[in-house]
Amino acid sequence: xxxxxxxxxxxxxxxxxxxxxxxxxxxxxxxxxxxxxxxxxxxxxxxxxxxxxxxxxxxxxxxxxxxxxxxxxxxxxxxxxxxxxxxxxxxxxxxxxxxxxxxxxxxxxxxxxxxxxxxxxxxxxxxxxxxxxxxxxxxxxxxxxxxxxxxxxxxxxxxxxxxxxxxxxxxxxxxxxxxxxxxxxxxxxxxxxxxxxxxxxxxxxxxxxxxxxxxxxxxxxxxxxxxxxxxxxxxxxxxxxxxxxxxxxxxxxxxxxxxxxxxxxxxxxxxxxxxxxxxxxxxxxxxxxxxxxxxxxxxxxxxxxxxxxxxxxxxxxxxxxxxxxxxxxxxxxxxxxxxxxxxxx
Numbered sequence: 001x002x003x004x005x006x007x008x009x010x011x012x013x014x015x016x017x018x019x020x021x022x023x024x025x026x027x028x029x030x031x032x033x034x035x036x037x038x039x040x041x042x043x044x045x046x047x048x049x050x051x052x053x054x055x056x057x058x059x060x061x062x063x064x065x066x067x068x069x070x071x072x073x074x075x076x077x078x079x080x081x082x083x084x085x086x087x088x089x090x091x092x093x094x095x096x097x098x099x100x101x102x103x104x105x106x107x108x109x110x111x112x113x114x115x116x117x118x119x120x121x122x123x124x125x126x127x128x129x130x131x132x133x134x135x136x137x138x139x140x141x142x143x144x145x146x147x148x149x150x151x152x153x154x155x156x157x158x159x160x161x162x163x164x165x166x167x168x169x170x171x172x173x174x175x176x177x178x179x180x181x182x183x184x185x186x187x188x189x190x191x192x193x194x195x196x197x198x199x200x201x202x203x204x205x206x207x208x209x210x211x212x213x214x215x216x217x218x219x220x221x222x223x224x225x226x227x228x229x230x231x232x233x234x235x236x237x238x239x240x241x242x243x244x245x246x247x248x249x250x251x252x253x254x255x256x257x258x259x260x261x262x263x264x265x266x267x268x269x270x271x272x273x274x275x276x277x278x279x280x281x282x283x284x285x286x287x288x289x290x291x292x293x294x295x296x297x298x299x300x301x302x303x304x305x306x307x308x309x310x311x312x313x314x315x316x317x318x319x320x321x322x323x324x325x326x327x328x329x330x331x332x333x334x335x336x337x338x339x340x341x342x343x344x345x
Contacts, residue, residue: 063264067098068153069095069098069152070154071096073156073157074090074210074225087132090127090131092112093112093143094107094109095108099314105279105280106279113296114284136156147311149311153259153260153264156257157252163202163204167203171202171203174201176198176209182209230281285303
């Protein structure tokens with residue numbers, strides 16, 4: 001073969017290889033883009049199915065730029081309980097406040113037996129009973145009454161959604177505080193066994209850890225639920241979980257209800273784009289009370305007022321004076337004279 005023919009053949013082969021590589025690259029890009037569009041459509045469909053406004057207005061709230069609050073409501077509406085809507089109770093309540101300026105989150109767990117005023121009931125009772133009046137709406141109003149902050153959004157999940165979400169993410173890593181033997185979501189006795197220490201749990205195991213009331217008290221139970229919620233957030237934000245979002249959206253199905261629109265949820269993903277937000281857990285301090293023959297968790301007034309102040313400051317509803325010097329406080333009163341007048345009254 002002469003040199004000209006050889007060079008021409010070699011050049012032709014190079015062009016063919018480049019064309020093949022370019023074709024594969026374009027094909028891969030199209031596939032990735034198509035899969036991304038598929039996930040977005042899948043997510044949008046799932047959120048549309050779950051969308052259920054409850055009358056509390058959040059039209060003026062923009063999750064991407066505003067400080068917001070989200071109430072997580074866990075309920076047990078399983079067939080095993082054979083409960084009507086009027087008998088369903090909230091099994092877990094966690095209020096999350098998100099501050100956009102410092103990308104921080106505060107999680108407040110509200111014990112189910114907390115004694116507070118239930119607006120729809122017109123009396124004081126356990127906050128877990130609020131849900132039976134008018135579902136999420138009654139629970140939201142009761143939480144707003146208790147913590148003196150607005151609830152912008154709610155997200156209600158039953159046990160099935162909780163389990164399926166964790167399983168779709170491939171499990172979560174949590175620290176089990178002690179050895180646990182607990183029933184599962186189907187009430188099968190001693191079906192779940194967990195060992196003390198850092199564990200990687202599936203949905204059923206995480207639910208058993210979140211629900212158990214046999215080893216400590218409602219305050220510690222709330223701390224476990226905060227820890228599990230934070231672990232779910234960490235897992236959802238991890239790079240390895242990106243391809244699992246489609247499974248998560250499909251998993252929730254009809255087992256989740258929220259008044260967050262698809263655009264609201266996309267804004268929250270943008271919120272976390274810069275990395276994992278700083279998360280602080282808060283506990284409502286109180287004491288056991290059975291003076292009426294019924295068990296209640298009575299909150300200590302001073303502790304409740306302090307937490308109300310923390311949450312209001314975190315949401316930007318009032319100036320944050322927690323780290324101010326005397327001169328700084330004077331400056332704040334100069335900027336907010338009405339606040340000073342209220343304090344003096």
